[in-house]
Amino acid sequence: MGGRTTKRAAIAAMAISLSGCIPAGYAPYDYRPAPKRSDAQTVSRLPSTPPAWELRPVSADAKLVSASTYTVRHGDTLRGIANKTGAGSEAIARANHLSAPFTIYTGQKLTIPGGRYHRVKQGETGIAIARAYGVPWSQVIAANDLESPYILRVGQRILIPSTGPMTVAERAAAFNLDIEDIVTGGEPAIGRGDRPAKATASSARVLPPTVAVQPPARLSGPFAWPVEGAVLKGFGPGKSGERNDGITIAVPLDTPVRAAADGVVVYVGDDVPALGGIVILKHGDDYATVYGHASQLLVQRGQSVKRGQEIALSGDTGFADRPELHFEIRKGRKPIDPMTKLPHRS
Template identity: 55%
Template sequence: MPGRPARSLFFLLGPALLSACVAPRNGPPEPAAPPPRPQPTVPVETPPVATPPPFDIKAVTPNAVESRSGTYRVVAGDTLRRVSDKTGAGSEAIARANDLTAPFVIKVGERLKIPAGRWHQVRGGETGIAIARAYGVEWQRIAELNALEEPYILRTGQRLLLPSATEVAGMSMEERAAAFDLEIDDLITGGEPALAEKEVPAKPVSTAPRTKPLPPTEAVAAARPFSGRFDWPVMGAIKRGFGNFGSGRRNNGINIAAEKGEPVAAAADGVVAYAGTDLSAYGGLILIRHSDTWTTAYGHASELLVTRGQAVKRGQTIARAGATGHVDSPQLHFEIRQGAKPVDPLAYLPKRR
């Protein structure tokens, strides 16, 4: 149809032509509004890179068996471990049920009480954390059921009492999710790989910086001897003290203000039991064992300068302070633990002048 292209072009160009004709007579067009300014963002510090911990190396295959409550008559050749294998119950639990003490001597003809329960038999290299995750329960619940004590080293063939199938079936979704959340006491009590029955933990390696980490198949030995004295890891102001705060929250250590990159010192001689970033709340985290009883923790580091199994000296720089984890300014989260129990560091650190 003649003429349609021209009309179409007019309708397309018309509004633009008209707008060009109605510009203000008293001056040039007003300048366009500037683009919106970008809003400032809070920088998020990236946690330091660390080697995989033992509980992420050895996969655990569930092998739980049930034992029935009853008695067992000891026969020639029996040991407590052999009775455990025959009945399915843990040897440590059998010893507790019968008031046996080390070296756990049993006699032919003796009748032993056998506790009922659901038991996992530990395999070489397994950690408590990995065992708990294989069954979908919290490691601290297993540690409590088995009355575990320092130095928290599992042994190949050992049987661990698990929560009952009924208890596990009754767990809520929140409780199941919590089984995979880690805390510092989990690392202390369930972070080391199981050893053979008479195998000893590895001795600390060199104090030199950047020492190669101890293989994840070897357990860390506690440092000896330990003087029982701690020094300040940094000297900033206390941002948050030990104990409860807010609505139902608790600080298991103290938070000390620090400059970004400031050296963090070991509070006492010891051996590094953990150096990594697996606990998101703490960012870069180091745990140092000072004996079978005492452990210190150092969190929110921007750089880790020591490795698992490395010996350290009091005052040695082990990390650089930062703001990794759930904090918004550079600081050090510092804990002192007696066993797995946190204590107020201010009661053990020198008084400031």
């Protein structure tokens, strides 16, 4: 314990020195993720349950549907035709250029698009579905033209992109979880009449992982810096080709990490090994923020937070080789440079 304490003190002193000597901006050297250290901090969190994609695994039982033409009969509905053919109602609507309220008429000939269709069941997430079939969730989003907030519907049939024959082990190995997956594919499907849970200010509520979280509708106010410190690495590709979807900020160990804007917690955990302890907030208008390398996670999924509220303590977890905070701002599926949204610092 003494060696670890001494090491922490030395690293903390280095971080303080960096924050005083390096101006906010890009670091003069190229930061690379370090190998996982055997003495890395353990991420502590409030009592909670595993995420829905762990508790509700998916069976790869998609039905193969052949492309065909269907003639509409009296009393047919688009969803009823989907049930008869096995294709997704949304896929049929897209193939036939139908828009809401999806009016069809007797005798109309509809193109039924072929492919593998997975029928979504209660509590299933996009992450678990993509993992079951060994395909990137982003490809499932594209194949089905899914849009924010990316919450699936129980009974919905979604098209699974073809990957060729794969064993269960190969499918599992082919899927790599990333931040975009959690932001867009981490919420469980909802059934007819179900509503996502409204946020509460209390961290005492442990929301069941099979209940979706209702994100804010609108972004409230500008973004603020989550911590004070030097920016060690900026947004975008580095000299060695690695990509940073946010910025890396040097901070002493156990520095309070604060919400960059009002929002709702949609994820707390450490399921992306490179980033260690992570908090993800949604803020409305398709904005989300990500806070990585935390040592302590102080909020709960489904909790509402205010700008400036303490949500975590900084650490050196994940692949960090110094105390630091990884910070992202995302608009929909795309990360954007946080420096374009944060207040200017001298």
